Structure formats: C-alpha cells, structure tokens
Amino acid sequence: xxxxVNQIVLITGCSSGIGYVTxxxxxxxxxxxxxxxxxxxxxxxxxxxxxxCLCLDLADSASIRAAxxxxxxxxxxxxxxxxxxxxxxxxxxxxxxxxxxxxxxxETNVFGWHELTNLLLPAMRRQGxxxxxxxxxxxxFVAMKYRGAYNAxxxxxxxxxxxxxxxxxxxxxxxxxxEPGPIVSRFRENAMRMYLQNIDPERSVHxxxxxxxxxxxxxxxxxxxxxxxxxxxxKKVAHAIExxxxxxxxxxxxxxxxxxxxxxxLPAAWLDKILASVE
Ligand SMILES: NC(=O)c1ccc[n+]([C@@H]2O[C@H](COP(=O)([O-])OP(=O)(O)OC[C@H]3O[C@@H](n4cnc5c(N)ncnc54)[C@H](OP(=O)(O)O)[C@@H]3O)[C@@H](O)[C@H]2O)c1
Numbered sequence: 001x002x003x004x005v006n007q008i009v010l011i012t013g014c015s016s017g018i019g020y021v022t023x024x025x026x027x028x029x030x031x032x033x034x035x036x037x038x039x040x041x042x043x044x045x046x047x048x049x050x051x052x053c054l055c056l057d058l059a060d061s062a063s064i065r066a067a068x069x070x071x072x073x074x075x076x077x078x079x080x081x082x083x084x085x086x087x088x089x090x091x092x093x094x095x096x097x098x099x100x101x102x103x104x105x106x107e108t109n110v111f112g113w114h115e116l117t118n119l120l121l122p123a124m125r126r127q128g129x130x131x132x133x134x135x136x137x138x139x140x141f142v143a144m145k146y147r148g149a150y151n152a153x154x155x156x157x158x159x160x161x162x163x164x165x166x167x168x169x170x171x172x173x174x175x176x177x178x179e180p181g182p183i184v185s186r187f188r189e190n191a192m193r194m195y196l197q198n199i200d201p202e203r204s205v206h207x208x209x210x211x212x213x214x215x216x217x218x219x220x221x222x223x224x225x226x227x228x229x230x231x232x233x234x235k236k237v238a239h240a241i242e243x244x245x246x247x248x249x250x251x252x253x254x255x256x257x258x259x260x261x262x263x264x265x266l267p268a269a270w271l272d273k274i275l276a277s278v279e
Contacts, residue, residue: 001244002244003242003243003244004080004241004242004243004244005030005031005242006030006031006032007031007032007080007081007131007241007242008031008032008034008075008078008079008080008081009026009031009032009033009034009079009080009081009082009083009241010034010036010071010079010081010082010083010120011023011026011033011034011035011036011082011083011085012036012056012058012082012083012084012085012086012113012116013036013037013038013058013085013086013087014035014036014037014042014046014051014053014085014086015037015038015039015042015045015046016185016186017183017184017185017186017187017230018085018135018180018183018185018230018233018234019035019037019083019085019086020230021229021230021231021233021234022083022085022230022233022234022237023035023046023051024234025231025234025235025237025238026234026237026238026241027051029238029242031241032052032075033051033052034052034053034054034071034074034075035051035052035053035054036053036054036055036056036067036086037053037055037056037086038055038056038057038058038059038063038086039055040055043055052074054067054070054071054074055067056086056116057112058086058087058107058108058109058112058113058116059104059107059108059112060112061115064112064115064116064119065119068116068119068120072123077123078123078127079120079123079124079130080129080130080131080241081130081131081132081133081241082116082117082120082130082131082132082133083133083135083237083241084113084116084117084132084133084134084135085135086108086112087108087109087113087135087153088105088108088109088187088190088191088194089147089149089150089187089190089191089194090102090104090105090149090150090191090194090195090198091146091147091149091150091191091192091194091195091199091213091217092146092148092149092195092198092199093145093146093148093204093206093209094148094149095204095205095206096199096200096204096206097148097149097198097199098198100198101149101194101198101199102149102152105149105150105152105153106152106153106156109150109153109154109157110153110156110157110160113134113157114160117132117164120132121173124171124172124173125171125172125173127172128171128172129172129173130172130173130174131173131174131175131176131240131241131246132164132173132174132175132176133175133176133177133178133237133240133241134157134161134175134176134177134178135178135180135233136154136157136158136161136177136178136179137150137154137179137180137181138179138180138181138251138253138255138256138259139151139154140154140155140157140158140177140179141155141158141179141259141260141263142259142263142271142275143275144275144278145209145275145276145278145279146206146209146213157177158177161175161177165248174240174246175248176240176246176247176248176249176250177248177249177250178233178236178237178240178249178250178252179249179250179251179252179256179260180228180232180233180252180253180256181224181226181227181228181252181253181254181255181256182222182223182224182225182226182227182228182253182255183227183228183229183230183232183233183252183253184222184227184228184229184230185230188216188217188218188219188223189217191217192214192217192218195213195214195217201214212279213279216279224255226253226254226255227253228252228253232252232253233252236250236252237250262274
C-alpha cells in the first residue's frame with residue numbers, strides 16, 4: 001500500500017534542534033507542517049522562513065488551548081499528525097532537586113504533552129485516523145546519573161503513551177515513541193541554563209561532580225560518542241507519519257539499540273554497574 005502523503009502535521013518546540021530540523025524535513029517531503037515555538041521572536045523568525053507557526057508554551061495551559069484554537073482555525077479543524085517534541089533537561093542529582101524544579105520539569109515534558117494530546121484526540125477520533133508521535137529518549141528506559149528529573153519525565157511519558165496506545169486500539173489513531181540517544185541540538189545549552197537556575201552546587205555533596213558536568217554541558221561540539229545529527233530523528237518521525245504500518249518504538253543512535261538489548265539481557269545489578277560508569 002502507498003505511503004501517506006500531504007499530511008497536516010503539528011510540531012512543538014521548533015525554535016531549534018530536532019523540532020526545527022523535523023519541520024524542514026517533513027515540509028520537504030510535501031507535508032503541510034504547522035510549527036510551534038514558545039517565544040514570540042522564534043514564531044516571527046520561523047514565519048519569516050516561510051513556515052506556518054503558532055505560539056505554544058507547553059508549561060502553560062492557556063497557551064496550549066489558544067494554540068489548538070488557532071490550529072483549528074488555520075486548518076479548518078483538520079490534523080493528521082502531531083510530533084510532541086518541545087522539552088528540556090533539568091540536570092542535577094536527585095537529592096538536589098527541589099519539588100518545584102521537578103514539578104516544572106513535568107509541567108513541560110509530561111503534563112503539557114498530555115494536555116495537548118487530549119485536546120487533539122477528539123478530532124482524530126472523529127476523522128478515524130491520526131498519528132501521535134512522541135519524542136522520548138534512551139533516557140526513557142535507562143537511567144543516568146544527574147539526569148533524574150529528565151529521566152523521570154521520559155519514563156513517565158513512556159508509561160502514559162504505552163497505556164494510551166492500548167486504549168486507542170481500533171480507533172485508527174496510531175501512537176509511536178521515538179527514542180534518540182545523543183543528537184546535535186541546543187539541548188545541552190538549554191540544560192545548562194536550567195542547571196544554573198535551579199541547582200546550587202556549593203551546597204551540594206555532589207559539588208565536585210558538578211564541575212565535570214558543567215564542562216560537559218558547555219563543551220562545544222558533540223559531548224558523547226555516537227552522536228547523530230537531528231536528521232536521523234526526522235527520518236524516523238517521517239516513517240511514523242507516512243507508513244501504513246507505523247512502529248511502536250523507533251530507536252535512534254547506536255547507544256539506544258545497545259542499551260535496549262542490554263536492558264533485556266542483563267540482570268539489573270550488572271546494568272547498574274555499566275550505567276554508573278557513564279558521566
Ligand atoms: N538532543 C538529544 O540528545 C536528545 C536525545 C533524546 C531525546 N531528545 C528530545 O528531543 C526533543 C527536542 O530536544 P532537542 O534535542 O532538539 O533540544 P533543543 O534544541 O533544546 O530543543 C528543545 C525545544 O523544546 C522547546 N521547549 C522547551 N520548553 C518548552 C515549553 N515550555 N514549551 C514549548 N516548547 C518548549 C525549546 O524552546 P526554547 O528555544 O524556547 O527553549 C526548543 O524549541 C526533546 O523532547 C528532548 O527530550 C533529545
């Protein structure tokens with residue numbers, strides 16, 4: 001059967017990185033892409049580049065509702081697919097995370113995506129088709145030190161999405177999780193900003209480790225081996241939207257494949273030993 005063409009696709013977090021590159025790739029493939037970004041200056045920039053673009057801040061319910069209204073107005077209520085992508089990483093040891101910093105991590109990475117999904121689903125159910133693609137992470141199924149808030153948000157996302165998929169069986173709406181490992185983007189730069197905002201290294205037992213983490217977050221160029229360009233994710237998103245048989249999970253990068261296998265094969269204590277050695 002032929003692949004799906006000319007789909008109307010909403011993407012969140014298009015100001016940089018994977019969202020921006022995926023918007024370009026899906027447009028190139030002939031889809032009608034509705035971008036979104038949370039800052040008005042990014043919305044203006046993306047519009048100047050020729051994209052249709054909405055303002056959408058995932059941490060703000062009113063902004064999500066206004067964006068969905070604007071989307072329906074733009075497309076006459078039609079939407080074939082959404083790529084949930086806008087998110088950030090809150091670095092810091094678990095014992096240094098305030099309740100507030102953890103809550104804010106979830107507001108953007110989990111609750112905002114959930115609220116947006118719920119607002120888009122009725123129209124998808126009515127039309128009897130739809131694709132909901134979530135940008136999870138390798139950190140949605142294995143944990144790494146000093147990434148507890150982000151780990152928790154992606155693990156939570158995976159649980160929510162696995163459940164939603166079961167509940168959508170037979171509706172014509174398909175749900176996919178993309179699980180990238182290290183990808184070139186502004187992720188580390190943005191994580192550094194959140195680290196400075198919410199973590200006080202001087203009051204932490206982890207202060208020595210934080211010095212190394214700061215260096216890693218500020219290092220120019222790829223910080224991890226096997227880093228891929230954002231196009232590698234965009235290709236998987238395209239498959240999830242265009243294929244008659246979208247996959248449940250799309251691993252991206254060698255580390256994701258590797259740890260997917262190790263998680264299935266190794267006893268938990270062995271896996272911990274390996275993960276504890278990764279900075
Ligand atoms: N890079 C990686 O190695 C990697 C690996 C696995 C998964 N991912 C996932 O990939 C997705 C995109 O990240 P990226 O790597 O492309 O990093 P990025 O360049 O930092 O892009 C993140 C995007 O999310 C947006 N965003 C953050 N908070 C938002 C909010 N409250 N409302 C709406 N948008 C918001 C950012 O907007 P602003 O510019 O306004 O901050 C930006 O557009 C994320 O879901 C991330 O978890 C990334």
